[in-house]
């Protein structure tokens with residue numbers, strides 16, 4: 101089965117978010133209104149039973165994309181479609197209806213759970229808000245147990261009356277996931293769901309999400325700065341740099357045969373055990389590209405990565421590269437693309 105065979109749940113098309121910058125005294129004298137170009141022209145598709153990873157370094161705009169998709173931020177431009185229908189909601193009943201179908205999981209489970217309330221309270225509230233608590237106390241109890249079983253917190257009675265501080269980080273994140281499942285959503289937006297957990301328990305939480313994807317046929321957006329975990333966990337991987345998408349395709353291809361110079365830099369900075377045999381092939385830093393991500397108030401023209409790119413050509417600083425489709429060997433790497441002038445027909449590589 102190829103990626104495109106499964107049902108589309110959520111799509112972003114041309115999604116853009118610019119945050120206004122507060123004006124200083126000197127700026128008041130000019131008419132110029134500065135903005136942070138946090139996210140520009142994002143195109144992505146979440147499908148049933150698939151995990152899509154959005155990978156990039158800190159500040160590349162990943163969380164902003166998740167918050168836009170969750171309708172927690174208004175967008176500057178672009179479209180969000182749920183099952184093909186454009187949606188813009190600004191709170192109220194429509195927002196609750198949208199949340200029922202698209203749920204978000206945050207990075208810090210401790211901050212996202214109220215320390216003064218028990219697991220029972222958090223989950224009961226989620227079930228009630230989404231009209232899934234049942235008609236009787238016994239039904240509610242059965243639904244609460246079911247949620248905890250789904251996230252493998254067993255036996256459920258041991259956890260229901262615990263407060264967040266009585267749980268480990270991994271258990272707290274499982275409660276956050278159970279709360280999201282209380283809405284019976286079709287899509288989960290998981291913003292760095294394991295980055296605050298001990299390394300030893302990260303895999304367990306990722307395996308749980310993968311199990312839920314399969315059993316509940318969920319569409320999952322997995323946001324991470326760790327490209328090696330995207331290879332392990334995601335079906336498709338999209339790479340962001342300075343607010344723009346630079347590469348995408350099936351995870352195995354993007355992580356094992358990266359095309360964009362930024363993706364290569366990202367992978368070489370975080371070696372994957374399976375690639376250790378190729379460590380000797382890595383180029384020294386000055387040949388891989390160095391430096392810092394740019395200011396998003398005045399981002400570079402053309403390709404935003406060009407000031408750091410060792411392959412930069414004159415065109416890269418003036419013209420924004422479109423997505424170039426890359427040749428496929430078979431079905432598995434069809435749909436691999438890179439927004440880089442190196443892949444324009446006839447470009448010298």
Ligand SMILES: Nc1ncnc2c1ncn2[C@@H]1O[C@H](COP(=O)(O)OP(=O)(O)OP(=O)(O)O)[C@@H](O)[C@H]1O
Pocket residue numbers: 119120136137138156157158159160161162163164165325396
């Ligand atoms: N509310 C806001 N107001 C102004 N600028 C913002 C706001 N939220 C985010 N930004 C800016 O937008 C850019 C993208 O931020 P975002 O948090 O989406 O990146 P990220 O890739 O998720 O980073 P991290 O992994 O550190 O969370 C950053 O330059 C950030 O400073």
